[in-house]
Amino acid sequence: MNEVLPNAEAPNAEFREAIAKDYEWGFSSDIEQEFAPKGLSEDTVRFISAKKNEPQWMLDWRLKAYRAWLEMEEVDWAKLDIPKIDYQDAFYYAAPKAKPKLGSLDEVDPEILRVYAKLGIPIEEQKVLAGVEGARKVAVDAVFDSVSVATTFREELLRAGVIFLSISEAIQQYPELIRKYLGSVVPQRDNVFACLNAAVFSDGTFVLVPEGVRCPMELSTYFRINAENTGQFERTLIVAEKGSYVSYLEGCTAPMRDENQLHAAVVEIFAHEDAEVKYSTVQNWYPGDADGKGGIFNFVTKRALCSGARSKVSWTQVETGSAITWKYPSCILKGEGSVGEFYSVALTNNRQQADTGTKMVHIGKNTRSTIVSKGISAGRSNNTYRGLVRVLPGAENVRNFTQCDSLLLGSECGAHTVPYIEVKNPTANIEHEATTSKISEDQLFYAQMRGLDPEAAVALIVNGFAREVLKQLPMEFAVEAQKLLGISLEGSVG
Amino acid sequence: MLRIENLHATVAGKPILNGLTLSIPAGEVHALMGPNGAGKSTLAYVLGGRPSYEVTDGSATFDGQDLLALEPHERAAAGLFLGFQYPVEIPGVSYLQFLRESLNSQRRARGEAELSGAEFIRLAKAQAATLGMDADMLKRPVNVGFSGGERKRAEMVQMGIMNPRLAVLDETDSGLDIDALRSVGAGINSIMRAPAKAVLLITHYQRLLDYVAPDRVHVLTEGRITRSGGPELAHQLEREGYVEAAA
Numbered sequence: 122m123n124e125v126l127p128n129a130e131a132p133n134a135e136f137r138e139a140i141a142k143d144y145e146w147g148f149s150s151d152i153e154q155e156f157a158p159k160g161l162s163e164d165t166v167r168f169i170s171a172k173k174n175e176p177q178w179m180l181d182w183r184l185k186a187y188r189a190w191l192e193m194e195e196v197d198w199a200k201l202d203i204p205k206i207d208y209q210d211a212f213y214y215a216a217p218k219a220k221p222k223l224g225s226l227d228e229v230d231p232e233i234l235r236v237y238a239k240l241g242i243p244i245e246e247q248k249v250l251a252g253v254e255g256a257r258k259v260a261v262d263a264v265f266d267s268v269s270v271a272t273t274f275r276e277e278l279l280r281a282g283v284i285f286l287s288i289s290e291a292i293q294q295y296p297e298l299i300r301k302y303l304g305s306v307v308p309q310r311d312n313v314f315a316c317l318n319a320a321v322f323s324d325g326t327f328v329l330v331p332e333g334v335r336c337p338m339e340l341s342t343y344f345r346i347n348a349e350n351t352g353q354f355e356r357t358l359i360v361a362e363k364g365s366y367v368s369y370l371e372g373c374t375a376p377m378r379d380e381n382q383l384h385a386a387v388v389e390i391f392a393h394e395d396a397e398v399k400y401s402t403v404q405n406w407y408p409g410d411a412d413g414k415g416g417i418f419n420f421v422t423k424r425a426l427c428s429g430a431r432s433k434v435s436w437t438q439v440e441t442g443s444a445i446t447w448k449y450p451s452c453i454l455k456g457e458g459s460v461g462e463f464y465s466v467a468l469t470n471n472r473q474q475a476d477t478g479t480k481m482v483h484i485g486k487n488t489r490s491t492i493v494s495k496g497i498s499a500g501r502s503n504n505t506y507r508g509l510v511r512v513l514p515g516a517e518n519v520r521n522f523t524q525c526d527s528l529l530l531g532s533e534c535g536a537h538t539v540p541y542i543e544v545k546n547p548t549a550n551i552e553h554e555a556t557t558s559k560i561s562e563d564q565l566f567y568a569q570m571r572g573l574d575p576e577a578a579v580a581l582i583v584n585g586f587a588r589e590v591l592k593q594l595p596m597e598f599a600v601e602a603q604k605l606l607g608i609s610l611e612g613s614v615g
Numbered sequence: 616m617l618r619i620e621n622l623h624a625t626v627a628g629k630p631i632l633n634g635l636t637l638s639i640p641a642g643e644v645h646a647l648m649g650p651n652g653a654g655k656s657t658l659a660y661v662l663g664g665r666p667s668y669e670v671t672d673g674s675a676t677f678d679g680q681d682l683l684a685l686e687p688h689e690r691a692a693a694g695l696f697l698g699f700q701y702p703v704e705i706p707g708v709s710y711l712q713f714l715r716e717s718l719n720s721q722r723r724a725r726g727e728a729e730l731s732g733a734e735f736i737r738l739a740k741a742q743a744a745t746l747g748m749d750a751d752m753l754k755r756p757v758n759v760g761f762s763g764g765e766r767k768r769a770e771m772v773q774m775g776i777m778n779p780r781l782a783v784l785d786e787t788d789s790g791l792d793i794d795a796l797r798s799v800g801a802g803i804n805s806i807m808r809a810p811a812k813a814v815l816l817i818t819h820y821q822r823l824l825d826y827v828a829p830d831r832v833h834v835l836t837e838g839r840i841t842r843s844g845g846p847e848l849a850h851q852l853e854r855e856g857y858v859e860a861a862a
Contacts, residue, residue, distance in 0.1 A: 561703075562666065562667070563701075563703045564703050564704075564705055566663070566665050566666070566687060567699065567702070567703040567705070568705070568713070568717070569686070569687040569688045569691070570663050570687050570688075570690075570691055570697045570699075571691060571713070571714070571717035571773065571777070572688050572691040572692055572717040572718065572720045572721035572724070572777070573688055573716060573717055573720050574686070574688045574720065575686075575688075577716065577720060578688075581705070581708055581712075581713065581716060582705055582708070584707070584708065585705055585706055585707030585708035585756065586706065586707055587707070588707035588708075589707070
């Protein structure tokens with residue numbers, strides 16, 4: 122399975138050295154772009170909608186969001202130092218130049234395939250991999266910049282009745298489903314970034330798993346920012362019908378940039394009765410250089426509605442990238458006996474800032490939630506866990522368990538835990554545990570004395586710290602995530 | 616094999632080692648005894664290269680190589696094993712993962728081929744069996760929930776897996792009951808009693824020396840060797856105490 126991620130299998134000195142020098146995936150490729158005019162206005166929204174041949178209702182929906190966005194306030198409650206964003210100084214749409222409809226991967230721009238190969242995600246190998254005995258199939262809806270350029274495994278998924286395609290295509294092919302579910306979990310006005318996304322989302326993914334179907338493979342989308350000054354506004358919508366199951370993997374890397382790039386994605390998950398959705402993320406956007414210059418602003422809204430009884434949504438995230446991370450994957454536990462889980466590793470180094478956590482809103486009876494958050498801070502970074510557990514008056518017999526652990530490397534970083542617990546029903550059973558620790562000199566010396574160099578020793582100790590979360594990840598991602606934690610901490614030992 | 620000359624070292628500015636000279640030829644086991652605070656553990660840490668233990672004078676060579684110029688992991692790869700008095704917990708990391716990564720890191724540094732997962736597990740199981748340890752314990756996180764005796768046994772299993780040329784064992788006998796003491800002693804003999812290997816056995820008590828017969832015994836007092844002798848010196852120390860015997 123490691124073949125999916127060749128880099129993860131090369132812990133050699135050259136590899137490490139290459140990464141220590143530069144952000145390894147910091148390159149940009151020359152693919153002809155088609156840009157929307159710079160800046161943000163109603164015309165931008167109309168341009169994007171027209172580019173995508175969208176129906177009138179979709180344009181209206183976007184315009185409504187745009188007008189609402191104009192009225193909204195910036196976020197100021199997070200423990201983040203967010204520079205003023207000049208929304209007029211960015212492009213909101215960039216697509217690889219339109220080509221005839223692609224029938225196979227062979228027709229994909231070789232430059233794009235080359236970029237993927239450099240990223241260690243060769244699409245063509247995905248096919249080979251699918252044929253390998255015992256290897257799980259991974260369907261890749263490859264999002265290159267704003268437009269899906271290749272979709273594999275679609276046929277097999279279709280045979281199972283699973284809809285898995287870009288959201289642009291879904292708007293054309295399944296307008297009734299999109300109209301029904303889009304914005305049903307994250308309303309346009311939820312927050313300023315979600316609202317912006319609703320106005321200008323460029324592309325993303327739509328998944329629908331029909332009643333009783335267990336999705337035959339793990340679904341994986343690799344995102345990549347590749348256009349100078351282009352905000353990235355992905356929109357993901359996952360609908361799990363009654364009794365269905367799907368595991369969705371999302372991972373991303375971004376090329377090096379000097380200017381900050383705004384990434385404001387929205388992910389909505391709608392889970393019906395007895396449905397289960399597992400959503401895993403490895404986030405490795407460019408974090409900026411050691412002095413905090415450049416790097417991605419990752420302002421993401423992810424929310425699941427456990428609408429049906431006994432539905433279950435599990436968020437697992439490994440966040441190592443981005444200059445600023447603002448992200449709270451949440452569960453609205455409406456269905457009776459529904460279950461929400463949040464497993465998170467957030468690692469910050471150098472000047473990175475992360476304010477991340479979850480919201481578990483218990484509405485239904487007998488709903489349960491589990492939160493396990495592992496924050497790792499190094500360098501001069503700031504890492505905040507912010508989590509809300511809310512139990513509404515009608516929610517009888519709610520259970521929540523929260524564990525927040527912070528690990529500090531060095532003495533110039535910060536770790537903060539901000540739990541909000543609002544319980545309106547006395548039958549609730551809420552547990553909260555929190556720890557803060559430092560990697561001890563004892564541990565480091567012990568590991569070094571057995572033969573590990575200081576960086577390997579730190580990586581090992583940090584991976585142990587994060588194990589409870591990493592083991593929630595599908596195998597392919599667990600390997601990458603472990604590697605990533607080590608890489609992200611390079612230079613933090615001194 | 617190990618040659619220490621006029622070694623001076625400080626911890627937090629305080630002199631602990633004050634001109635220690637000691638030589639261990641290949642094929643020999645030397646015991647280092649002495650009262651609390653004499654600098655026994657400091658010597659072990661200095662030989663390991665622990666940060667914050669500062670060498671202010673003197674030298675230590677390992678097969679002619681300047682030991683003090685190497686990083687701790689380089690000393691390990693060169694064939695030095697340090698058995699800890701207080702083995703450290705590493706939560707979330709299994710012993711198997713820890714030791715496999717450590718061993719392969721050493722092997723890479725020496726230009727040897729890495730062991731595969733299966734090869735490593737075979738080795739680890741064999742070593743655990745030799746030391747009378749349940750191999751399933753190696754699936755548990757490093758030293759988490761281990762009793763004092765289990766930790767020391769695990770140290771010896773580690774030594775068996777690493778197969779070093781020079782072992783510095785810091786009070787490996789402390790916290791052991793008589794059965795554990797016997798198997799740890801047998802482990803030291805089977806792993807380290809070889810013509811090309813050497814051991815520095817740091818201990819308070821004679822009792823481990825009943826199982827691992829030393830070739831030489833040294834008394835450390837106030838940071839330097841104050842007396843050296845054959846195995847009989849250990850018995851004399853046990854009878855008379857350090858102050859009298861060292862006089």
